Amino acid sequence: MAMAFAGICALAVAAEWNQLRGLGPWLGLLALLAWSAYWSPFVEVSDGGVVLHNPARTIRMPWPAIQSVSGKYGLRLETAYGRYDGWAAPVPVGRERLRGGESEAATLVRTRLQQLQAEGHLDRITVEFATAPVAYRVIEIGLAATLLALGIASARW
Secondary structure, three states: OHHHHHHHHHHHHOOOHHHHHHHHHHHHHHHHHHHHHHHOOEEEEEOOEEEEEOOOEEEEEEHHHEEEEEOOOOEEEEEOOEEEEEOOOOOOOHHHHHOOOOOHHHHHHHHHHHHHHHOOOOOOOOOOOOOOOEEEOHHHHHHHHHHHHHHHHHHHO
16 A cells, blocks of 8 residues: 555656556555555454454344354354355464464454353344345445546556
8 A cells, every 4th residue: 555655656746647647546446455455354343243344345243143153264254144254354374273273353252152142142032134234335346446447548548
């Protein structure tokens, strides 16, 4: 992301407007994709459930819908709606992975789920929604599509 910003600034300072017009959208798209993949995703654990903020969509999973948690390859939630992965959960590496270790995020989610089950909050499980509560990140997707279109259009001139 910093490299893309530095490239845009260097072209602007050098007054290379034709190159900026041609490379600017591509550098902007590169920065947006880097931000979406590395800085934007996170996992939120609260009393209401688990929220997976992934690059293209946000999944809000209430506790009653979560059936099992796996952390071998990051964070995977098996739910009444299907299987969902969290991009932000790092995968165990090295010896930890060889020993069958799980990610810190999976351990946190599983611990909270077991705590709620032990306290009896999930005795009568009712699923509130017909489908999983998923919200697509329209702003980021729209911005990426716009930058892609500008990049293609600038290549034709």
